[in-house]
Amino acid sequence: MGDTSPRSAETGTGGTLTTDGRRGSAGGGVPPAHTPDSPGLGGGGGLPRRTRFGMESGFRVLTLAAGAMVLVIIVAIAVFLISKAVPALRANTENFFTFNGWSPNGTEPRFGIAALAFGTVLSAVLALLVAVPVALGIALFLSHYAPRRIATPLGFVIDLLAAVPSVVFGLWGRDVFINPVRDFSVWLNEYFGWLPIFGGDGPFGRSIMLGALVLAIMVLPIITSLSREVFLQTPAMNEEAALALGATKWEMIRTAVLPYGKPGIIAAVMLGLGRALGETIALAMTLGITFDISANLIENGGNTIAANIANAFGEANDTGRGALIASGLVLFAITLVVNMTARAIIYRRREFRDSAA
């Protein structure tokens, strides 16, 4: 390889592999690794010939292989999961979709996804309800209101929040954050107890509310930094157009920034939702782990698919593992539906976006 290139034949500076990859430019003896962008120095001797088995074709094979491998892995995982899940579902003596409970390890396995799926969606949606307005507010502040010397460090702190491991959030939620949440729950129960979501007679604390609030803090950084990027990308000329029409800053944001960023905001929210739906350990540590479908937000209780997998995997037998895998497939389906919905929303007004360029 490389012997068809006049450059490597002439100079022989080693690294002939890279030399060939560099569009065969005939250099003048400078090691190409140090000057990746240097133009060809026109090292004489006619045009460099095209290498037949250079990096170019090698790279193509490599990318093709990588692409194929992803497919193979996905299919293999799917086959594995389904082959594990099906026997467990067969052995189930209750309806998998409607039963509230999880005891798949006995001789008569009984398990159902209903309460888990409900808890998953409820906690994720609540988390987003809290996180999205806050995140968008912070993102707008960072992109359009804060002076640079505040925006940069604040953005950094928020990105730092994304680097905190979820188990740390779980511990913090279980041991620290639970106290104010419990006090708040008691207060809500006292004054708004007539609302079913704040009703019940305790104990309070390890509730859907605690889980959802911890989740909200966890998804906040993703949504914030993505939407800040989106807001910063608003073309300056559109912002100026709005201002020149006599818009105040907020009106300018509503006229130019938010509509332009809408697909990006939706994408950011969906990423946050994806994370919230799949979050495992923080919820396993903060929720009360019960198996019922209840809209009560403040009483101990709540559970999610992922948290249940984390909690129940240890003592699961074969059928138990199969049952957990089946629940994982349901979680996958939920996430998929969410993602496709988001895409549908984004693509619906595509015409307006694509002509924007």
Next chain:
Amino acid sequence: MAKRIEAYNVSSYYGSFKAIDNISMTVEPKTITALIGPSGCGKSTFLRSINRMHEVLPGARIEGRLTIDDQNIYDSDVDVTAVRRMIGMVFQRPNPFPTMSIYENVVAGLRLNGVRKKSLLDEACEKSLVAANLWNEVKDRLDRPGAGLSGGQQQRLCIARTIAVEPQVVLMDEPCSALDPISTLAIEDLMFKLKDRFTIIIVTHNMQQAARVSDRTGFFSIDKTGDPGRLIEYDDTQKIFSNPSEKKTEDYITGRFG
């Protein structure tokens, strides 16, 4: 309707850099004034100082007085948004709102001013598009994206959007520089029509255009890079292009024509 604009010793800065120095000029109502001069001499900066768009950029500020019918627009108690509504602006590159339809683009300014009634908006939309010579081309597709029009149509859409709020003054910063000769002529025709209602100030690099459309012409120049731009000569367009009093003006004009 249209108003007189007077600038007294206006200097504009980007941070510590002085972009224009001591500009004084009077623009009469219902006239077209052209600002010409080499690149970087501060024409855009001056234009943006007239509707207080200059200060939008961080660190940008201005010294001096700028009055519209004797009221200083830089007085501390003046509402910036009111100034910008009174002094509309058309930019060099057409900049319709990409997420909005043609209709929404035209009425965007009215909506910002709290007009909600559909009949009023419809009426204003048609009137502005007719005035911008665009109505016939788009009347059947008002709900289509504004950014889907051709460049010249987009620029006329932006003009329609600007005049829909009924400003007193319209500032245009090289409105034709991205357009073909036909669209350019269409916009020049439009300027003549708009002159009945608005005071127009246009920045242009096209000397013929300045000569064709304007009543008065201001020539800006800089001595060397880094110096602030100055208003070298400001006179009737006729005079500037036939018999300028300043040598620099003559050099610039003949240089371009020759």
